[in-house]
Amino acid sequence: MSHTDRSMIRSVLTAKDLESFIETYKIPEHFSPTLPGPDDSAECTPDRIVLYTLAFSSCGVRYPLSSFKIDMLRHFRVHFSQLHPLGFMRVVHFELSCAVVSGEPSIPLFCMFYKLISNGD
Incomplete structure (x- = not known):
């Protein structure tokens, strides 16, 4: 859309x-x-x-979504409904992985592991 x-x-x-x-x-x-x-x-x-x-x-x-998820959506200028469920699952997995190692999730760190791409305009 x-x-x-x-x-x-x-x-x-x-x-x-x-x-x-x-x-x-x-x-x-x-x-x-x-x-x-x-x-x-x-x-x-x-x-x-x-x-x-x-x-x-x-x-x-x-x-409510976590502050990291909100920051991620704002950073990439997308709405939750624009993400494929499997893509959003990766965001959740990343956030949980950070919590497991007592780390703070951040956009730069997320971008080191994942690349979001647009399908269309």
Whole structure:
């Protein structure tokens, strides 16, 4: 999906859907989950991230993501939904491997082991 296509995505959730989603997945209140307005596109900004609820139900994703995962997504300018599940599993594996050796995961260290590539625009 191109950047232009993503900017055309509109939320179809209702306030009741959001409330149920927050309760089901135990999203903490301090994240201030909100629905976008009817004319807002699904775009991340420096003070908010966009979550696709389908990722929770179909991929078993649980939030909040660790700060390393968020830094990684921001560094590569991708959304979680743009990563192949096996690719995201590598990110998780790297983070866990760092924890096992009492190390801190970092983007430069990650890039020494893995190279993310784009498939399309």
